Amino acid sequence: DVQLVESGGGLVQPGKSLRLSCAASGFTFRTSWMHWVRQAPGKGLVWVSRINTDGNYGSYADSVRGRFTISRDNAKNTLYLQMDRLRADDTAVYYCARDLTGSRDHWGQGTLVTVSS
């Protein structure tokens, strides 16, 4: 079975950094594009970023471009999201998801990031 397990969330002060991880299993990770999606408390889903199979191309939502960096380690079957210069409006549950022709067919359980002083 496909499994995606996020980790690395927590409470962080504005302006600081945090790195999220997503451990993948049950499928051939190195051949799958991957996404990050977030959801602020009580709000809707927001697409954050996507990375290709080799890890050499990432795309970003306008709201995070220049502050967040998506990456992957295919040897470790792990996806990452480096989040710098965090702001209060980055507070959300962050999900990793596997790509299926532009959709997201499997999702992790999410990890909560709270940005507050």
Next chain:
Amino acid sequence: QSALTQPASVSESPGQSITISCTGTSSDFATYNYVSWYQQHPGKAPKLLIYDVSNRPSGVSNRFSGSKSGSTASLTISGLQAEDEADYYCSSYRSSGTYVFGTGTKVTVL
């Protein structure tokens, strides 16, 4: 990056059908068929219902169907059941490798 527009809520009785609309710009839906729909129950991760406008992943009930016309995509749920009460989101590929979700629709089964 403005979100796709969905009705905030839809309510209907069990056994009936509902259709949720998802409106974007002509560029959102005209060029690509990367429209997908997701169901999310409270406190749970989203679940893929429809991809590539009208395809259902294995295991998804055929009561769920998708379509697209012009700048609007639609999700139809037929034979509404209590377990269908959830939030529903559309999503589309936008351009340059970016994607967008809809504003979300809360479905209530009366």
